[in-house]
Amino acid sequence: MKRHLIGALAAGLSVALGVSGCGKGSSSDDGGSDGKTIKFVAAIYSDNTKPFWDGLIKDFEAKNSGYKVQLEMVDWTQMDAKVKTYVQTKQVPDVLNYNAFSDFARDGLIYKASEVVSPAVLSDFTPTFTEQAKYNGEQYGLPFISSARLMFYNKALFGKAGIKDAPKTWDEVKADAEKVKRGGAIGYGLPLGPEEAQAEFYSWAMNNGGGWVNPAGKWAINQPANVDTLTFLRNLTKSGLTQPNPETTDRKTVFNQFAQGKIGLAIGGPFTKASFIDPVNKSLEFGVAPLPSKSGTEHNTLGVMDVLAAFKKNDGKNKEAVQKFLDFFYQKDNTAKFLTKEGFLPVTKSAGDVLSSDPYMKQFVDALPTSKFAPTGNPAWTSVAGAVKQSLGTSVAGSEPKKVLDKIQETAEKAG
Amino acid sequence: MQDVKLRARDAGASAPAPRPSALRRIGLALTPLLWLGPSLVLIAVVVLWPVAEMVRTSLLKISSSGVTLGDRGGGNYTDLFDEDDLVPVVLRTVGWVAGVVITTMVLSLAIGQLLNARFPGRRLVRWAVIVPWAASVLMTSLIWKWMLDNYSGVVNRVLLDLHLIDKPENWLAHPRGAMLWMMWVAVFVSLPFASFVILAGLQTIPEDVYEAARVDGAGPFRTYFGITLPLLRPAILIASIINVINVFNSFPIIWAMTGGGPGHATDTTTTFMYKLAFYDQNVGESAAMAVVNFLMILVMVLLYLRASRWREEVR
Numbered sequence: 001m002k003r004h005l006i007g008a009l010a011a012g013l014s015v016a017l018g019v020s021g022c023g024k025g026s027s028s029d030d031g032g033s034d035g036k037t038i039k040f041v042a043a044i045y046s047d048n049t050k051p052f053w054d055g056l057i058k059d060f061e062a063k064n065s066g067y068k069v070q071l072e073m074v075d076w077t078q079m080d081a082k083v084k085t086y087v088q089t090k091q092v093p094d095v096l097n098y099n100a101f102s103d104f105a106r107d108g109l110i111y112k113a114s115e116v117v118s119p120a121v122l123s124d125f126t127p128t129f130t131e132q133a134k135y136n137g138e139q140y141g142l143p144f145i146s147s148a149r150l151m152f153y154n155k156a157l158f159g160k161a162g163i164k165d166a167p168k169t170w171d172e173v174k175a176d177a178e179k180v181k182r183g184g185a186i187g188y189g190l191p192l193g194p195e196e197a198q199a200e201f202y203s204w205a206m207n208n209g210g211g212w213v214n215p216a217g218k219w220a221i222n223q224p225a226n227v228d229t230l231t232f233l234r235n236l237t238k239s240g241l242t243q244p245n246p247e248t249t250d251r252k253t254v255f256n257q258f259a260q261g262k263i264g265l266a267i268g269g270p271f272t273k274a275s276f277i278d279p280v281n282k283s284l285e286f287g288v289a290p291l292p293s294k295s296g297t298e299h300n301t302l303g304v305m306d307v308l309a310a311f312k313k314n315d316g317k318n319k320e321a322v323q324k325f326l327d328f329f330y331q332k333d334n335t336a337k338f339l340t341k342e343g344f345l346p347v348t349k350s351a352g353d354v355l356s357s358d359p360y361m362k363q364f365v366d367a368l369p370t371s372k373f374a375p376t377g378n379p380a381w382t383s384v385a386g387a388v389k390q391s392l393g394t395s396v397a398g399s400e401p402k403k404v405l406d407k408i409q410e411t412a413e414k415a416g
Numbered sequence: 417m418q419d420v421k422l423r424a425r426d427a428g429a430s431a432p433a434p435r436p437s438a439l440r441r442i443g444l445a446l447t448p449l450l451w452l453g454p455s456l457v458l459i460a461v462v463v464l465w466p467v468a469e470m471v472r473t474s475l476l477k478i479s480s481s482g483v484t485l486g487d488r489g490g491g492n493y494t495d496l497f498d499e500d501d502l503v504p505v506v507l508r509t510v511g512w513v514a515g516v517v518i519t520t521m522v523l524s525l526a527i528g529q530l531l532n533a534r535f536p537g538r539r540l541v542r543w544a545v546i547v548p549w550a551a552s553v554l555m556t557s558l559i560w561k562w563m564l565d566n567y568s569g570v571v572n573r574v575l576l577d578l579h580l581i582d583k584p585e586n587w588l589a590h591p592r593g594a595m596l597w598m599m600w601v602a603v604f605v606s607l608p609f610a611s612f613v614i615l616a617g618l619q620t621i622p623e624d625v626y627e628a629a630r631v632d633g634a635g636p637f638r639t640y641f642g643i644t645l646p647l648l649r650p651a652i653l654i655a656s657i658i659n660v661i662n663v664f665n666s667f668p669i670i671w672a673m674t675g676g677g678p679g680h681a682t683d684t685t686t687t688f689m690y691k692l693a694f695y696d697q698n699v700g701e702s703a704a705m706a707v708v709n710f711l712m713i714l715v716m717v718l719l720y721l722r723a724s725r726w727r728e729e730v731r
Contacts, residue, residue, distance in 0.1 A: 080694045087482030088699075103481040194675055194695075244566060245589035247678040257567065382480055386695030394679040411696070415480075 035317035037068040038094035044075050048341040060328045092311040094318045101141035101309045103379040113139040116310040116323050121330040124348045132373050141307035143347035148364045149302040152268040155285040166289030169296035177241040180264030187241040189254035189266035192393035198385045203302045205229040206372050207293035219412040222405040230401035237396040247393030270364045271343040303371030380415035387411040474703035492704040501680040509684040516663045520606040528614030549608035557672035560601050591681035594674050610655040617651025685709045
């Protein structure tokens with residue numbers, strides 16, 4: 001009898017596996033054929049994200065009867081793998097919240113922005129972001145949230161070291177870091193680990209006339225200004241002015257240490273206060289200043305933008321529902337509510353006015369016009385950023401800056 | 417067995433002649449399929465199909481977004497073999513597997529022996545040994561990562577308090593040290609399974625063999641190497657093969673503790689494969705790495721089986 005049971009179980013299991021296995025390959029989508037039900041894949045930014053979307057979708061469905069939005073929340077650490085699987089198995093969502101769009105545009109997978117949002121929404125986007133959302137001169141991405149980076153400094157440590165103002169030049173950074181170090185703290189928190197090495201490096205390189213591409217738009221990762229920048233960061237590390245092992249340190253570690261008052265200087269974003277400092281020490285005395293530059297004359301800010309992308313499905317049948325949903329989200333109050341909850345900066349003019357009332361946020365909103373972005377419009381950027389995340393940090397440990405940058409340049413040219 | 421007879425009689429009933437007809441003979445020949453079928457289907461679906469799919473993917477050109485752009489022949493393989501990091505990563509993987517498996521087997525022989533001995537509280541100890549196995553590997557790795565943390569790790573705290581070191585050590589930042597710590601975690605999570613297989617093996621050794629040895633005047637040392645160890649061979653074989661496969665493919669420990677970094681300094685083929693797909697955006701090359709990985713493990717297991725003359729065990 002027992003054997004019978006096991007046999008039956010095995011048969012049942014294999015049938016179940018076979019059925020689900022076959023389901024994987026087919027390109028059918030669940031319930032989307034009437035064009036009124038859409039699937040939205042959203043990234044998890046914090047614990048506030050899901051409640052926000054749940055509320056917004058409920059509201060949207062109440063106001064647009066017959067339309068339905070299926071929400072799927074995905075953690076950032078799994079996002080890349082998920083998105084590739086969606087595309088590979090032809091099960092793309094109708095709307096995706098992601099940090100890249102240009103390779104979808106290149107492969108003809110997504111709608112142009114003008115096809116899925118109303119002209120009013122389209123003209124409400126801040127021009128800086130519209131520019132970043134273009135592929136081959138056409139806007140495909142829908143700017144979703146933005147962020148900027150500024151220099152955070154610990155006022156208590158600075159006071160103790162006898163420093164009055166935040167550093168404006170690289171020489172001052174080095175001098176201030178030395179003074180802070182003499183007081184027993186870490187001078188500069190340098191995160192060159194895989195989490196966001198590309199953002200940290202670019203924040204320095206852009207203030208030395210360096211960057212990812214040359215004026216003609218060709219990859220220029222091993223240009224002298226970049227080598228110079230990396231050499232400066234390497235020297236900071238070798239002189240013991242940073243935390244130990246920047247090559248394996250991620251941003252979150254640096255900001256936890258900053259929040260505990262153990263780091264003098266570190267580059268942070270608008271989210272740094274709500275997500276890192278407040279939970280540890282609400283009364284930490286810190287200041288926010290422009291990113292220091294080598295010469296001290298011009299101060300650029302790193303801008304970061306996430307997007308929404310609308311996928312083509314069922315020969316365009318989903319377009320109407322997608323537009324209804326997107327237009328609903330881009331209403332001033334809905335967008336502003338999301339931004340304030342998550343601590344991000346606006347991408348639309350209307351929401352910008354709402355956010356500028358907070359003095360802490362205002363510093364970042366004001367910095368946006370001078371911000372420079374990674375070349376997200378280039379489909380090869382994702383793999384370049386991947387190469388940077390993996391290997392840039394090694395340049396402050398064993399490898400030579402020039403060699404590391406040469407190799408990334410090689411990867412970039414191969415990727416396109 | 418009863419079922420087989422029943423089934424055979426049923427099949428016979430439908431045949432017209434009492435003499436075994438062609439139909440009946442076919443029926444008889446096919447009967448085993450009823451029993452084998454489910455497992456054959458299972459193997460085909462969960463083993464063979466993914467392997468075929470993996471090989472197929474490694475021959476495709478896949479865009480960074482995930483769209484299949486067509487056939488690429490061996491291009492993904494030439495790309496893979498052109499990677500400067502490939503050889504060090506493969507060598508490291510071999511060292512990682514050998515180090516972890518050998519240490520695990522030596523330790524688990526001792527632990528198995530301990531668990532087999534009679535002493536008060538044996539049940540408790542047996543349960544305790546299972547714990548690392550029951551806990552999720554990812555959880556164990558994360559706990560170790562935090563224990564070894566530069567700023568708040570308990571390992572540094574203890575060593576500082578004992579004055580063995582005078583400033584915190586960033587254990588996981590230095591490739592060699594990080595590798596050793598991760599091997600320790602891998603040994604830690606592999607021990608329960610290996611020990612219990614050894615324990616099961618020990619319990620199959622009949623008492624009278626030992627009695628005979630005692631009568632012949634063999635000492636404990638002689639008894640162990642002359643009787644216990646040879647009779648444990650099937651258990652050691654099974655435990656180490658499964659351990660080799662597990663450790664070879666182990667992703668969570670390395671991913672959680674160092675992410676294979678700095679650079680590729682602590683990558684094994686498994687984490688390298690992941691990075692090819694999701695950092696370098698090259699799914700095809702990653703699939704090629706997966707095929708190479710699969711072949712490596714196949715060769716390793718075959719070599720091992722050959723070296724340990726497994727055919728004798730089966731007979």
